[in-house]
Amino acid sequence: MIGSILLFAIIVFGMYVASHRLSGVQLLAAIVLLAAGITLVVWPNAATYIAIRLNVGRGADLVTYFAIVGGLFVTANFYFRFKRQEQQLVAVVRELAIRNARTR
Amino acid sequence: MDARERRKPGLWVVVPAFNEAGSIANVLRGLGAHAPRIVVVDDGSSDRTSEIALGMRAVVVRHSVNLGQGAALQTGIDFALARNASHICTFDADGQHDPESIETMLTTIGAFGADVALGSRFLAGTPQMPALRRFILRLAVRFTRFQTGLQLTDAHNGLRLFTRSAAERLRINQAGMAHASEILAAIARLRLRYVEVPTKVAYTDYSLAKGQRLANSVKILFDLVYAAWTR
Numbered sequence: 553m554i555g556s557i558l559l560f561a562i563i564v565f566g567m568y569v570a571s572h573r574l575s576g577v578q579l580l581a582a583i584v585l586l587a588a589g590i591t592l593v594v595w596p597n598a599a600t601y602i603a604i605r606l607n608v609g610r611g612a613d614l615v616t617y618f619a620i621v622g623g624l625f626v627t628a629n630f631y632f633r634f635k636r637q638e639q640q641l642v643a644v645v646r647e648l649a650i651r652n653a654r655t656r
Numbered sequence: 657m658d659a660r661e662r663r664k665p666g667l668w669v670v671v672p673a674f675n676e677a678g679s680i681a682n683v684l685r686g687l688g689a690h691a692p693r694i695v696v697v698d699d700g701s702s703d704r705t706s707e708i709a710l711g712m713r714a715v716v717v718r719h720s721v722n723l724g725q726g727a728a729l730q731t732g733i734d735f736a737l738a739r740n741a742s743h744i745c746t747f748d749a750d751g752q753h754d755p756e757s758i759e760t761m762l763t764t765i766g767a768f769g770a771d772v773a774l775g776s777r778f779l780a781g782t783p784q785m786p787a788l789r790r791f792i793l794r795l796a797v798r799f800t801r802f803q804t805g806l807q808l809t810d811a812h813n814g815l816r817l818f819t820r821s822a823a824e825r826l827r828i829n830q831a832g833m834a835h836a837s838e839i840l841a842a843i844a845r846l847r848l849r850y851v852e853v854p855t856k857v858a859y860t861d862y863s864l865a866k867g868q869r870l871a872n873s874v875k876i877l878f879d880l881v882y883a884a885w886t887r
Contacts, residue, residue, distance in 0.1 A: 656710045
């Protein structure tokens with residue numbers, strides 16, 4: 553039951569992602585994420601199998617670690633984008649301001 | 657062209673102002689005798705800063721949203737360069753600077769063939785500076801020496817004078833308050849010749865209230881680390 557709900561969620565995520573234009577890196581990340589999600593739902597023991605080979609022990613821990621690292625990347629990505637857009641905003645506001653310089 | 661324009665051809669004074677309705681008139685009045693051309697960059701004020709500045713016959717360039725003092729300075733510099741400025745002076749709107757310092761900076765920059773003159777509160781001694789502020793500014797000076805190698809006595813003084821060529825090469829990307837350190841780093845990187853000029857600073861209740869809070873120095877540090885990391 554939970555498996556089919558998760559699969560459904562992953563497929564919806566995949567369709568959502570596919571409906572947007574993505575850069576090469578983003579597309580690659582989405583595909584890897586989708587594949588990993590489907591794998592873990594279909595073979596829940598896969599995480600444990602890899603975790604043992606990587607000396608982590610528990611599959612749940614492994615997934616958590618990856619999620620944390622992934623979360624950090626996403627956060628950084630948003631932060632850099634925010635900074636870039638801030639620079640663009642400055643450029644627009646500056647140009648408007650100089651164009652509309654006033655004297656009495 | 658009147659007498660003071662002949663004495664200072666091409667000098668533009670850039671006054672970044674955010675909600676300075678209380679002090680801008682006095683500042684512009686004080687500047688009047690020393691600066692023929694003034695551009696007030698209203699950084700999205702919600703008060704009457706722009707109207708008052710217009711009434712004082714300054715040119716007003718207004719940001720439609722508040723971007724920060726660094727962005728305001730760069731806007732003013734861009735504007736002055738477009739108006740063929742030969743020298744650009746940055747001057748705070750809170751009334752802490754002495755307009756007579758502009759004269760001193762112009763003379764000094766000419767005498768030393770320098771690209772930039774920087775006002776220093778510590779060369780002249782500012783007796784009424786609060787002790788805690790003095791301590792923090794000393795720390796900032798140490799940080800600047802460490803970061804840029806510039807041997808300065810003051811780090812975050814809003815009073816500066818640039819020659820046209822120096823202003824053209826300078827680019828302030830720090831929209832917020834970290835621009836002061838960014839300017840110094842740029843001076844070091846571009847190998848600009850700089851002189852420090854002793855300036856009096858009037859610490860009034862008003863300028864202290866408008867001045868930097870201590871917590872802000874942490875944010876400035878963070879902005880600088882971020883900038884160094886992404887360069």
